[in-house]
Amino acid sequence: MTNPGTMTTPTILEATAKVEQKVIELRHHLHRHPELSFQEEQTAALVQRELALLPLSDLTPGVYGTGVTALLQGNGSDPRTILLRADMDALPIQEDTGLPFSSEVPGVMHACGHDGHTAILLGAAMVLSELRAHLPGSVKLVFQPAEETEGGAEGMIREGVLENPHVDAAVGLHLWGSVPRGVVEYRSGPLMAAPDVFSIRVIGKGGHAALPHQCIDPVPMAAAIIQQFQTLIARRVDPLESVVLSVCRLEAGTAFNVIPDEVLLEGTVRTLNQEVREAIPGMIEDVLRQVTGIHGGSYHLDYSFRYPPLVNDPAITDLVRKAAEDVLGADRVRKAKQPNMGGEDFAYFARAVPSSFFYLGIAPSEEDLVRHHHPTFRIDDTVLKDGIAVLCRSVFDFFASPLAE
Ligand code: NI
Numbered sequence: 001m002t003n004p005g006t007m008t009t010p011t012i013l014e015a016t017a018k019v020e021q022k023v024i025e026l027r028h029h030l031h032r033h034p035e036l037s038f039q040e041e042q043t044a045a046l047v048q049r050e051l052a053l054l055p056l057s058d059l060t061p062g063v064y065g066t067g068v069t070a071l072l073q074g075n076g077s078d079p080r081t082i083l084l085r086a087d088m089d090a091l092p093i094q095e096d097t098g099l100p101f102s103s104e105v106p107g108v109m110h111a112c113g114h115d116g117h118t119a120i121l122l123g124a125a126m127v128l129s130e131l132r133a134h135l136p137g138s139v140k141l142v143f144q145p146a147e148e149t150e151g152g153a154e155g156m157i158r159e160g161v162l163e164n165p166h167v168d169a170a171v172g173l174h175l176w177g178s179v180p181r182g183v184v185e186y187r188s189g190p191l192m193a194a195p196d197v198f199s200i201r202v203i204g205k206g207g208h209a210a211l212p213h214q215c216i217d218p219v220p221m222a223a224a225i226i227q228q229f230q231t232l233i234a235r236r237v238d239p240l241e242s243v244v245l246s247v248c249r250l251e252a253g254t255a256f257n258v259i260p261d262e263v264l265l266e267g268t269v270r271t272l273n274q275e276v277r278e279a280i281p282g283m284i285e286d287v288l289r290q291v292t293g294i295h296g297g298s299y300h301l302d303y304s305f306r307y308p309p310l311v312n313d314p315a316i317t318d319l320v321r322k323a324a325e326d327v328l329g330a331d332r333v334r335k336a337k338q339p340n341m342g343g344e345d346f347a348y349f350a351r352a353v354p355s356s357f358f359y360l361g362i363a364p365s366e367e368d369l370v371r372h373h374h375p376t377f378r379i380d381d382t383v384l385k386d387g388i389a390v391l392c393r394s395v396f397d398f399f400a401s402p403l404a405e
Contacts, residue, residue: 015392019127023120024119024384031110038145055072056141063156067156069161074136075134078136079137084170091108093111093375113372120388123385124392127392134396167353175361175379175383177371177377178370184324193339196303197267200266200302201263202222203262204260206261209256209257243276246268248266310347316356321333324390327393362383
């Protein structure tokens with residue numbers, strides 16, 4: 001058991017129960033008014049308004065665009081600071097849930113639960129503020145823009161969110177559609193993948209469909225490249241490493257009887273291991289060089305590294321696990337069987353300081369999953385309080401722990 005210090009779990013649960021209804025209302029408001037990445041202005045304004053009601057210092061809006069940060073200072077007996085993070089952005093999806101608080105913005109929807117994350121972090125800020133006399137160190141609250149697109153986390157770190165005061169650990173959560181409602185899944189080590197992106201132009205020489213010998217047809221080149229990509233993953237990468245290479249966009253030609261000049265291939269590569277990640281572009285280039293060489297064509301490759309793999313720190317993850325067991329009971333806490341190949345920009349925090357990112361389940365049952373990034377995505381409001389309590393318990397346990405400074 002974790003040493004609970006001076007803060008008991010019943011006290012945390014009691015303080016959480018007091019704010020639960022307000023947090024649910026805030027979540028519904030956010031859900032009605034979703035905003036796309038880097039456009040989270042009303043969302044940030046609401047966050048700022050709510051934080052301004054609390055005894056926080058350094059309330060700072062406009063961090064890397066629409067990000068908001070604030071600091072809750074403890075009673076000063078512990079010099080450490082722990083960071084809690086929520087993401088605020090929605091997706092370009094037309095909602096189809098029929099909920100009374102459905103999105104009022106056509107074509108935009110909170111379809112990944114970031115409205116829930118924002119509401120949970122506001123709730124945690126309320127609870128920790130209420131209990132601050134018992135809080136030995138400081139808590140930095142980070143509401144970030146643009147998790148879905150460019151990685152607002154990285155920009156906020158560049159703007160200094162991990163300093164003044166220096167951050168010693170970070171914790172974040174994601175409401176998760178493949179975990180049963182109210183269950184926490186944790187995992188030490190790699191949890192989510194680096195979602196890198198490529199765009200390839202396969203360059204040939206177009207002409208009449210009936211005279212291929214006078215052309216360099218990029219279509220069979222592209223077909224061979226797509227097949228070789230899968231062989232490459234199967235034969236050149238250690239089978240115990242996880243890699244996904246998906247070609248998701250293919251664009252060629254304008255007519256049935258015209259060989260095009262070029263084919264465009266776009267897709268994504270997901271990896272969990274940084275070394276493997278860095279080796280993939282070279283392997284892709286080998287395929288492109290060889291295949292286009294055989295056909296007498298050429299290529300242009302744009303490969304961009306996006307979020308790093310999300311790797312959880314063992315000590316902080318253990319702390320979060322114990323906190324979740326304390327708050328929810330051991331039967332509602334389990335280890336994630338394996339990492340998944342989705343990307344998540346909390347990875348930038350986890351790369352910079354010892355961190356843990358965990359899933360909080362929203363699925364009605366083990367079989368009845370909720371699909372993220374889908375018009376029918378919905379979360380169950382009863383889990384919001386669970387998220388708040390686990391975050392707050394983790395904060396108190398962090399200051400009760402002898403973790404290295
Ligand atoms: Ni998400």
